[in-house]
Amino acid sequence: MKVKNNILQHKVKLTPLEKLLINRLQNDLPLVPEPFLMIANELGCDESEVITSLQNLLDKGVITRFGPLFDISKKQGAFSLCALKVAQSKVDDVAKLVNSYPQVAHNYLREHEWNMWFVLATSSPQELEDAYQDIVTKSNCVGINCPKEREFFVGLYLPV
Template sequence: MTIAEKQHNTALNTEQGYQLDSLDRNLINLLQHGLPVCENPFAQVAEEVNSSESIVIDKINNLLEQKILSRFGPMFDAACLGGAFTLAAIAVPEERFDEVNDIVNSFEQIAHNYKRTHEFNMWFVIATETEQEIAQVVNDIEAKTGLSVLNVPKEEEFYVGLYLPV
């Protein structure tokens, strides 16, 4: 059994939650810089972290299942591709949060959705093919939830290059 396989098999679930092992940490740190663009990107990542392709894929899936990662996938700039996107928010009564969350997330145009401690406690990105479709999605969400959507379109873009080492 390789070191990577031992690490993979000995990740602990404790009362405090999932415990990251060194392979988890290495993958999270490495993948924040992007996935290699090649025929077998997970095999290349596995080589970089001294593991196997199947273990790397299992680890990523496990990190998603454990909610350590909220998403894993490409981030497309809808505007550069001819589409449109906007940031939106809703003030959701706490007792309805899960229900409204499910409604909002049922729209294929919702890129990601976050809970915040604020009067507007649900924030999400709407990505569509056209500006008009954004208005339609906002209207549809309002109709299905009975709540007003705050639409906050981008005025200026800043590249932050956020990296959070673990």
């Protein structure tokens, strides 16, 4: 086992269905009342097998998240990637503070001088600036605010 970017990495043996499922779910999830049934029919198995396999992949850490990715460029509002310099002794408290804001979409800890990164999503640039300043003030940490200027789409497909 190896540790890379604070993630424990180890080899995992995947079942044939897990491999098919990983490949299938990277493209899209059908917007139908029973998407897992539709995928099961495509893959030649039962809906319960799809759901169980997906849960097993999450439990084993093969995938860390299963959920939608939204095209935020189609939603009006303001978006920013922000970072804080947080003393190691304050990481837990500052993470709780940052995560308490409904405008925070993600919050990640990194091994770097700027060690806490989070995304703010608000309905206006002023709300974004207010939330950012409030977090910096309440955390008593130095921060940087990098508002989105341009949207890039990087298609990524990792076949198994």
